[in-house]
Amino acid sequence: MPIMFIVLLLGGGFVVFGIITGDIPRIVRDYFSASLAIQDNGQTANEGNGAEKIYDLKYSFSEDDDGDGLSNAKEIIYGADPQNKDTDGDGHPDGEEVKKGYDPTRAGDATLEARFSENNTIHFFSWAQKKTAHDDPRLDTRLVNEFIATQLDLSPPLSEVTDADLTKGTEDTYEAVLAYFRELESVPLPTVASSYFDISQEAALGNLENVEKAVNQLTVINGQLRATPTPPVALTLQKKYIQLVTSLKILFADLYLARVDPIKLAANLERGKALIKLIQEIAIETANIVNRYQIPETP
Ligand SMILES: [Ca+2]
Numbered sequence: 636m637p638i639m640f641i642v643l644l645l646g647g648g649f650v651v652f653g654i655i656t657g658d659i660p661r662i663v664r665d666y667f668s669a670s671l672a673i674q675d676n677g678q679t680a681n682e683g684n685g686a687e688k689i690y691d692l693k694y695s696f697s698e699d700d701d702g703d704g705l706s707n708a709k710e711i712i713y714g715a716d717p718q719n720k721d722t723d724g725d726g727h728p729d730g731e732e733v734k735k736g737y738d739p740t741r742a743g744d745a746t747l748e749a750r751f752s753e754n755n756t757i758h759f760f761s762w763a764q765k766k767t768a769h770d771d772p773r774l775d776t777r778l779v780n781e782f783i784a785t786q787l788d789l790s791p792p793l794s795e796v797t798d799a800d801l802t803k804g805t806e807d808t809y810e811a812v813l814a815y816f817r818e819l820e821s822v823p824l825p826t827v828a829s830s831y832f833d834i835s836q837e838a839a840l841g842n843l844e845n846v847e848k849a850v851n852q853l854t855v856i857n858g859q860l861r862a863t864p865t866p867p868v869a870l871t872l873q874k875k876y877i878q879l880v881t882s883l884k885i886l887f888a889d890l891y892l893a894r895v896d897p898i899k900l901a902a903n904l905e906r907g908k909a910l911i912k913l914i915q916e917i918a919i920e921t922a923n924i925v926n927r928y929q930i931p932e933t934p
């Protein structure tokens with residue numbers, strides 16, 4: 636059962652047959668609560684496993700291997716070539732383009748602004764540059780927090796779930812509803828035992844093992860939820876479950892971007908916390924059905 640996933644990850648709390656205890660919202664909050672420590676400590680980009688090995692570069696905001704005025708870390712963020720002073724070959728060095736608001740990866744006058752929605756960190760640097768009148772802003776915690784709070788949409792990524800996304804049952808009998816809840820219980824639990832914050836730290840160091848594990852497991856859970864025969868009375872509940880798992884999957888898949896868009900991950904901690912509202916809706920919906928059909932607790 637997906638809700639237990641979150642509980643297990645934190646090693647506490649319990650779920651009584653899908654009825655979420657009062658502890659769950661607190662637990663989810665803990666899960667997404669740590670603020671993201673953004674590092675500028677010269678990690679080597681190819682250390683750890685799973686990282687794409689391009690060349691022996693330090694993911695650093697102070698080192699600039701090709702001397703074009705854009706640090707190695709920022710080259711990764713903007714998608715520029717850390718070993719080429721003029722990535723798009725238009726005669727303007729990468730660092731100069733970024734300082735003036737132009738995209739160093741596209742020749743001509745393509746602006747960075749066009750990439751704000753695609754990359755929160757690119758948006759942040761442009762914003763911070765104006766805000767602080769500093770040419771080469773860093774990931775300063777206070778500025779990052781202000782940016783996230785004032786410039787970004789922090790609602791969780793909720794996709795629309797329709798009848799076509801699930802397996803509709805035909806009857807609302809006691810047996811059908813009971814079978815539905817029993818089936819939910821058989822959904823396997825993911826085994827990743829780290830918080831979003833911890834996994835993001837590993838990912839920033841190039842270790843994507845837990846990201847992959849979490850994404851794969853959420854994919855499996857999603858598939859099982861979609862295949863679970865759902866009586867009409869539980870369709871709304873089931874859609875919310877699928878929405879929750881899909882949303883978690885999107886948030887976890889973003890961890891692949893640990894180096895490319897660190898601000899997005901920091902914002903995702905807030906987006907994860909905002910899932911509590913959905914979890915509470917699931918709890919209420921579950922309690923309503925369980926009470927109405929007098930579904931017994933699991934022994
Ligand atoms: Ca550079």
Ligand SMILES: [Ca+2]
Pocket residue numbers: 721722723724725726727728729732739
């Ligand atoms: Ca250029």
